[in-house]
Amino acid sequence: MERDASKNLLVDAIWDVLDLIIEKPGSAQARHRALRTTGGHSVWLVPVHGLYEDEVWVVLWQPRNDDALIAYIGPADFRPGRV
Numbered sequence: 001m002e003r004d005a006s007k008n009l010l011v012d013a014i015w016d017v018l019d020l021i022i023e024k025p026g027s028a029q030a031r032h033r034a035l036r037t038t039g040g041h042s043v044w045l046v047p048v049h050g051l052y053e054d055e056v057w058v059v060l061w062q063p064r065n066d067d068a069l070i071a072y073i074g075p076a077d078f079r080p081g082r083v
Contacts, residue, residue: 010048010055014048014073030044035060047076048073057076060072
């Protein structure tokens, strides 16, 4: 994606979210919405802002000690068969 100039806004917005998660993992913005996996674990959903209405992306992540496990970066409709 970084090689495609038409995706610059999307790439920059994703990096902004990743920076937020790394720098302020306990903030309300980095923990915008909690989801539960089928195994009962919490996953945090953070919307990727600054995109077009028809192209909403999200980042799903989990805290891992002092790190963050990024589970998903992609379209907001990530249900099986939809991506």
